[in-house]
Amino acid sequence: MKNMIQESGFFEAVNARRSVRIFDQKEPFDHELVRKCMEAAILSPNSSNLQLYNFIRVPESSPLKEALSKLCMGQKAASTARELVVVVTRRDLWKSRAEANYQYIKTAYEGKSDKKQKQALAYYRKLIPKLYSKYPGWSLIKKLIAFAVGWKRPMVREVGETEVRISVHKSAALASMTFMTGMKAVGYDTCPMEGFDSKRVKKLLDLPKGSEICMIIGCGKGLPEGIYGNRFRIPAQELILEK
Numbered sequence: 001m002k003n004m005i006q007e008s009g010f011f012e013a014v015n016a017r018r019s020v021r022i023f024d025q026k027e028p029f030d031h032e033l034v035r036k037c038m039e040a041a042i043l044s045p046n047s048s049n050l051q052l053y054n055f056i057r058v059p060e061s062s063p064l065k066e067a068l069s070k071l072c073m074g075q076k077a078a079s080t081a082r083e084l085v086v087v088v089t090r091r092d093l094w095k096s097r098a099e100a101n102y103q104y105i106k107t108a109y110e111g112k113s114d115k116k117q118k119q120a121l122a123y124y125r126k127l128i129p130k131l132y133s134k135y136p137g138w139s140l141i142k143k144l145i146a147f148a149v150g151w152k153r154p155m156v157r158e159v160g161e162t163e164v165r166i167s168v169h170k171s172a173a174l175a176s177m178t179f180m181t182g183m184k185a186v187g188y189d190t191c192p193m194e195g196f197d198s199k200r201v202k203k204l205l206d207l208p209k210g211s212e213i214c215m216i217i218g219c220g221k222g223l224p225e226g227i228y229g230n231r232f233r234i235p236a237q238e239l240i241l242e243k
């Protein structure tokens, strides 16, 4: 019974969520609920548990909010948002995040097999540095190694720099999705946006050089006129395939 209630809550939120482009300006907006949804979002799965992203909050009270809305190409989803959330990838933080995992594993594996712990520690001290280090030509070398190893046995091919960047964006996008579903579950609406001037946004928010913007999410209580038409989806049988 308990499971059924939880399940229906999930599907209700997923079904009810729409990208809403005009937010209510009058009702009070609870910014604490945004934080609650972010705390849920950081429980999302993420590659190697490195958690290489930040949610940067720009609430309506921020002196940067108006300028940021303009950089979202003046979209109403940004200008009427009660808070903008900039989801930023932090590939540059890989060393400290790998170290945090390493230190956690050192303490968390007490009582478990030594071999498992050693493997997990080696993952963060040996494999992750190989994947995330940046040297001239290293991306090509990694791809050649993957190609050579993959000649004889299954091998992960996505080891080049572009694939590492994609992987970091995947994790940030998954956290964004959990955040948006959470916002619907607490009664608020969102609009994910990729229509923005990333160069100027990075400058405005003084973001680190190695960071990238995954998306900017407008948040608020949606107005009915903020939903631009009925929901359209390609038939499920074209998206869900079986082999």
Ligand SMILES: Cc1cc2nc3c(=O)[nH]c(=O)nc-3n(C[C@H](O)[C@H](O)[C@H](O)COP(=O)(O)O)c2cc1C
Pocket: 017, 018, 019, 020, 021, 075, 077, 191, 192, 193, 194, 195, 196, 215, 231
């Ligand atoms: C990565 C991403 C970027 C998007 N960028 C924009 C955007 O810049 N402006 C906008 O109005 N909607 C944007 N959307 C919203 C999509 O248009 C919307 O999700 C899609 O049309 C499906 O509608 P629904 O979200 O209401 O189900 C974006 C969605 C995603 C996932």
